[in-house]
Amino acid sequence: MRTARLIWAGWKFHVKSLTLSGFFILTSVIQPIIFASVAYFMFKAGARPGTLLYVALGAGMMGIWSSTLFGSGGAIQWQRWQGTLEYCIAAPPPFLLVIVPLTLATATIGLYSLSATLLWGWLFFDVPLNVAHPVAFVVALPATVIGLGLLGLVLASSFILYRNANALSNLLEYPVWLATGLLVSLSLLPVWVGPISWVLAPTWGVNALRESAIAGNAWPEIGMCLLLGAVYLVIGYFLLEHFERLARERATLSLT
Amino acid sequence: MTNLRVFFVGGYLSYRALFNWMQPTMYIPTMLGAPVFQILFFAYIGRFAEVENDEFFVVGNAVQLSAMAGIYGMAMTIGGERWTQTLSQLMATPANRLPLFLGRALPLIANGIITSAFAFAVGWLLLDVHIDADQLPALAAVVAISAFSCTSLGLVIGALGLRARDVFFLANLVVFSLLLFCGVNVPFDSMPGWVQAVGRCLPLTHGIMAAREIADGASLSDVSNLVWTELGIGAVYAAGAFALFKVFELEGRRRASFESI
Numbered sequence: 360m361r362t363a364r365l366i367w368a369g370w371k372f373h374v375k376s377l378t379l380s381g382f383f384i385l386t387s388v389i390q391p392i393i394f395a396s397v398a399y400f401m402f403k404a405g406a407r408p409g410t411l412l413y414v415a416l417g418a419g420m421m422g423i424w425s426s427t428l429f430g431s432g433g434a435i436q437w438q439r440w441q442g443t444l445e446y447c448i449a450a451p452p453p454f455l456l457v458i459v460p461l462t463l464a465t466a467t468i469g470l471y472s473l474s475a476t477l478l479w480g481w482l483f484f485d486v487p488l489n490v491a492h493p494v495a496f497v498v499a500l501p502a503t504v505i506g507l508g509l510l511g512l513v514l515a516s517s518f519i520l521y522r523n524a525n526a527l528s529n530l531l532e533y534p535v536w537l538a539t540g541l542l543v544s545l546s547l548l549p550v551w552v553g554p555i556s557w558v559l560a561p562t563w564g565v566n567a568l569r570e571s572a573i574a575g576n577a578w579p580e581i582g583m584c585l586l587l588g589a590v591y592l593v594i595g596y597f598l599l600e601h602f603e604r605l606a607r608e609r610a611t612l613s614l615t
Numbered sequence: 616m617t618n619l620r621v622f623f624v625g626g627y628l629s630y631r632a633l634f635n636w637m638q639p640t641m642y643i644p645t646m647l648g649a650p651v652f653q654i655l656f657f658a659y660i661g662r663f664a665e666v667e668n669d670e671f672f673v674v675g676n677a678v679q680l681s682a683m684a685g686i687y688g689m690a691m692t693i694g695g696e697r698w699t700q701t702l703s704q705l706m707a708t709p710a711n712r713l714p715l716f717l718g719r720a721l722p723l724i725a726n727g728i729i730t731s732a733f734a735f736a737v738g739w740l741l742l743d744v745h746i747d748a749d750q751l752p753a754l755a756a757v758v759a760i761s762a763f764s765c766t767s768l769g770l771v772i773g774a775l776g777l778r779a780r781d782v783f784f785l786a787n788l789v790v791f792s793l794l795l796f797c798g799v800n801v802p803f804d805s806m807p808g809w810v811q812a813v814g815r816c817l818p819l820t821h822g823i824m825a826a827r828e829i830a831d832g833a834s835l836s837d838v839s840n841l842v843w844t845e846l847g848i849g850a851v852y853a854a855g856a857f858a859l860f861k862v863f864e865l866e867g868r869r870r871a872s873f874e875s876i
Contacts, residue, residue, distance in 0.1 A: 381784045393791045397800055398660065404805040405666030530644035533652030543659045 365452055369460025370467070377430065377468045384471075386429055391422030391472040392479050398542055399484045412487055412572060415480040417541040420565040422472020423507055424535055430465025431511025432528040434458060435519040435602070445612050448603060455512075455599055459592075462511030466504045473500075473568075495571035499581050503564030506584035510560045512595035519602055541565055560587045618714040625710070626718030629692055630726075646726070650680045650734045651741070657800045658742055667802065670746075673738030674830050675799040678761050678823045680734045681727035682793055685766030688723035690786035692716075693776030702777075702873040712860055716773070717853075720766045727762030728755070746830050753835040754826060760842060761822030764849025765793075768818050770856035777863035778872070793819050818852065821845040 377383045395418035402414055435458070438444040447457045480486030490496045518527055537543060538552050539561040545553065556562040567580035606612045658672040696702040708715075735754075738744040746754065772789060776782035794800065796814040803811060803824065814820040825841035835842065867873045 381781055382787075385784055385787055389788060390791055393795050396795055400801040400806055401660055401666050402664045404802055405661075405664030407663065407665045526641045526644040530648040530652075533649060533656045537652065537656045537659060543656075543663045547659060547663055 362452075362456060365456050366460050366463070369457065370464050373461045373464030374467055377426075377464055383426060383430065383468055387422050387426045387468050387471045388475045390425060391418055391476050394418050394421055395476040395479060396483075399480065399486075403484075410487065410573065411480055411484055413569060414542065415476045415486050416473070416568045416572060417565060419473030419476040420469075420503075420539075420541050420561055420568070421536050422476070423466060423469025423503070423564075424539075424541075424561050425532055426469040426472070427462070427466045427507045427511045428514065428528050428531055428535070429525075430468065431462040431508075431515045432518045432531075433525060434461050434465070434511070434515040439613070442613065448606075448612060454603055455596055458515055458599065459508070459512055459595075462515055463504065463508035465511055466508035469507065470500065470504065490572045491574040492571045492577060495577040495581070496568065499564070499567035499571050499577050499584075502581045502584040503560070503567060506560030506564055506588045506591075509588040509591035509595065513591050513598065516595050516598035516602055535559060535561060538562075539565065558587070560584055560591070563587065618711050621710045622714035622718035622721070624718075625715060626721050629719045630688075630722035646684065646730055647733055650676070650683075650730060651737050653680070654734055654737055655741065661800070669738070669742040670744045670830060671802075671827065672800060673735065673742060673744045674826050675823050677731050677734035677738060678758060678826045679793060679797065679799045679819060681731040681758050681762040682765035682768075682819060683790065684726035684730060685720070685723045685762060686769040686772060686790050687786050688726065689720060689766060689769030689773035690776060690782045692719045693773040694782040697776065697780070697873070706864060706867065706873055712864070713857065716770060716857075716860060719773075720770060723769065724759070724762045724766050727765065728759055731758045731762065747832070750829050750832070753829045756835060757822055757826045757829060757838075757842060757845075760845050760849065761819055761826075764818035764822065764845050764852065767849040767852035767856060771852055771859060774856045774859035774863055777860065777867050793817060796820070798823060816848070818845065818848050821848070 395415060398414045398418055399411055402411060435444065438447055448454050450457060477486070477488060481488050538548070538556050539559050540548075540556060541561065545556055545562075563580045563583040567577045567584060569575075570580060571577035654673055654676045657676055658669050661667050661669070661672050693702070696705050705715075732755075735746070739746070768789065769786075772782060772786050775785060779785065796810055796817055797803075797819040798806065798814060799819070803814065803820070806814070821841040822845040825838040825845065828838050828841070829835070
């Protein structure tokens with residue numbers, strides 16, 4: 360119960376504070392709208408038949424990935440710059456429970472992207488907003504956020520070992536958009552990209568949203584999102600333990 | 616002589632001091648790694664949407680990438696001075712403002728050309744996009760002019776940095792907007808009229824059009840209208856930026872706002 364309360368309070372706090380950040384508004388609302396518009400124009404100019412809802416969902420998921428990548432990738436570094444990392448580690452709850460609400464919040468902020476691209480597409484590009492399986496869609500949304508949020512935990516706990524974490528974030532935005540099939544069918548990509556896409560939550564998240572919105576069975580994809588989330592949680596736990604031990608041994612917690 | 620020293624030495628020092636990009640761990644992922652994936656991303660969307668060929672996306676994105684250093688760089692030049700609390704000292708110097716700020720722009724134009732050349736090489740290596748060797752000098756000229764005009768737009772953002780506290784937000788917004796309005800990944804004529812109208816007032820649009828025609832075999836004289844227009848747009852933005860620098864410098868002195876973060 361205390362754990363649930365801690366996660367809830369932390370999540371709420373971080374969602375509020377990220378919502379006030381101009382950078383996150385840009386990443387999670389304006390950038391996805393611009394990319395969605397480019398994609399709408401490309402698909403309208405192209406010869407492929409199909410629904411623009413496919414594009415809207417993919418562009419929205421791009422925003423969720425961007426906010427998770429930049430938010431979670433720099434999560435620990437931010438705490439360090441703000442001088443709050445020592446307090447977070449010294450607090451009685453495990454450090455994992457302090458960081459998880461933050462990474463979940465960065466993925467949650469990404470929901471602004473999905474809402475923005477769907478609304479933008481509906482208003483200006485005649486994107487139909489008919490969801491074939493509303494119940495599955497409503498379940499797919501939090502499952503996707505949890506999957507990406509816990510992937511964010513892995514990013515947060517591994518990027519901290521790299522001095523220029525923001526450079527790594529800059530580098531990883533486009534490849535994951537591409538490798539997880541957000542706007543491009545995975546069948547067009549080289550075969551070796553397939554296994555990479557399977558271990559990335561956005562692949563299953565966007566498929567879950569598309570299956571539930573356009574027609575199909577979204578439940579296996581929802582299950583994969585949650586399963587991958589559990590795997591990320593275990594990996595994140597060990598990486599955080601490793602980071603905390605190294606930081607204590609080398610007295611580098613407050614190193615900026 | 617002093618102006619020349621401010622232009623070259625000041626520009627060089629500013630580039631080294633303000634970027635962190637001299638570190639390979641920062642420069643390579645941001646300036647060389649991300650562009651590779653940007654080109655692949657849009658080329659594959661093009662294949663999936665069945666719109667245009669790989670050359671269209673390689674040329675469009677390679678020229679657009681010349682904008683990145685100029686726009687972010689100029690924003691960081693002023694924003695960074697504010698962040699490190701050195702803007703007041705900079706504004707207190709008697710140095711002529713023209714060489715002071717144009718000197719900071721020169722390394723960024725060179726940086727933009729390097730990024731663009733790398734992007735063309737990536738397009739050739741990974742997507743098998745061949746451009747005749749005879750066309751390369753003309754293409755290089757267009758890229759250089761586009762890098763200049765984008766850096767001029769970056770100068771405007773830098774000038775706004777004398778007044779606005781969060782200039783990085785604006786720089787990001789402008790870079791993304793160029794992707795939308797300049798026909799980087801969408802055939803320009805297929806976009807709505809108002810998008811084309813905005814695009815024609817921005818740097819890059821005419822540069823990309825010229826680069827695509829050159830890649831298809833046109834000579835520099837064939838696209839001279841487009842090239843002169845791109846150059847003219849760059850000159851207008853540069854002049855506007857200089858005027859803004861003057862206005863905001865006076866305003867900043869009056870309001871004592873150079874140290875606001």
